Structure formats: structure tokens, C-alpha cells
Amino acid sequence: MKKNALLDAAEALLSEQGTQALTLTAVADRAGVSKGGLLYHFPSKEALVKGLVARVIEEFDALVAAHDDGGPGSYARAYVEATFEILTGEARAYRRWSAITAAAADPELAAPLNEAMARWHGAPPPGDPDPVAAMIVRLAAEGLWEVISHSPESYDAERLGALKRRLLDLTRP
Known part of the structure; x- marks a missing residue:
């Protein structure tokens, strides 16, 4: 196995x-x-939860890296693309993220996720044309994730598409 x-x-x-x-x-x-x-x-159960947390972090990092072309504003765009891939993909992976986050409620188990969150929402890469817009975009993506985790029917495909396009527009120089 x-x-x-x-x-x-x-x-x-x-x-x-x-x-x-x-x-x-x-x-x-x-x-x-x-x-x-x-x-x-x-x-142990704790080791299992740590494994779950590590895997979702690795998967998100890989998605961001796959979308990041290194150009101005590309990290924020990659973050949006990765988020929407998880939120709208066939697997609806946000459900497992929510569940894993809940399972990792213990501070020790949540520490890797907290560290990843600090990294994902840290200072934008040098040369970002609008660091504040990049922060707003990442925070908006997080907020959308939270809303959809609790109320998936809140946004249909059309609204999600419009929101994604607007967030991506905010990351362009």
C-alpha cells in the first residue's frame, strides 16, 4: 500500500x-x-494529519510554480490560477483542503500550513509592478476560497470566471 x-x-x-x-x-x-x-x-493520527497537510502544501506550491512565468506580477497571477484550479477543477479540491485544515486544528499540526501561508502571502517578488495590488489579489483569492468552502453554491461558473478575469487584470502591469 x-x-x-x-x-x-x-x-x-x-x-x-x-x-x-x-x-x-x-x-x-x-x-x-x-x-x-x-x-x-x-x-499515529498526528503523523497522518501531518502527511495530509504536507501533501496539500506541496500540491499548491507545484500549481503556483507551474503557472509562474517569472515576469512582472506573475506570482500573483500564478496564485490566482492555482486557486481557481483548485476551486473549479473537477475534483473540487477545496473540500479536502477545508477538511485537512480542520483536522490540523492543533497548533503543532497546523504549523506547516501556517508557515506556507506566511510564505504565500509574504512580500511579493522583487520587480512586482504593484505589490499592494498583488497582496489584495492573493487575499481576495483566500477569501473566495473560504466562502466557497462554506457555501459552494454562492458563485456559479459565470461569476467565478468574471472574478478570475478581474483578479488577473489587477496583476498586470
Whole structure:
């Protein structure tokens, strides 16, 4: 059994049933492995949550990097593109992000996510044409994420498309 399959099972439980459903036994059952098989990769529930948090951070970093061409304002544009990919993609990955964030409520478990958030929302790269606009765009993307996590029906595809276009416009020199 691969670690990613175990993380997939944990994410599914979190998304479908909430944090109370995240037990090692439930994850092992969902993944179709023995509890010992799970414990080999994740010796505790905390280790499992840390694995979930690390994976979503790595995935978001990879999405941002894939969209960042290094030009003026490109980091903010990449951040918007990555956010909308998660919010509107077929997998609707924002649901698992919300669930993982809830599971990592303990300050120690949330520390990597907090560090990533500080990095993502830190100072824009040198040469950004409008650092304040870049901050506003990233904060707006975060706010949209939060709203959609709690009320997915708030924005239809047309409204999301218009919002994405406007946010991207704000990042252009």
C-alpha cells in the first residue's frame, strides 16, 4: 500500500464525514489495508494529519510554480490560477483542503500550513509592478476560497470566471 493511497482514503473520510470520522481504523478500512499496514507508514493520527497537510502544501506550491512565468506580477497571477484550479477543477479540491485544515486544528499540526501561508502571502517578488495590488489579489483569492468552502453554491461558473478575469487584470502591469 502506497502512502498516497492512504492519504487519499483519509481525505475522503474527512471530506465526506468530517474530522470526527478520521480514525486510524477508519482510514485503514477505507484503504483496504490492515491497521498495521497503515501504522507502517503513519505511526499515529498526528503523523497522518501531518502527511495530509504536507501533501496539500506541496500540491499548491507545484500549481503556483507551474503557472509562474517569472515576469512582472506573475506570482500573483500564478496564485490566482492555482486557486481557481483548485476551486473549479473537477475534483473540487477545496473540500479536502477545508477538511485537512480542520483536522490540523492543533497548533503543532497546523504549523506547516501556517508557515506556507506566511510564505504565500509574504512580500511579493522583487520587480512586482504593484505589490499592494498583488497582496489584495492573493487575499481576495483566500477569501473566495473560504466562502466557497462554506457555501459552494454562492458563485456559479459565470461569476467565478468574471472574478478570475478581474483578479488577473489587477496583476498586470
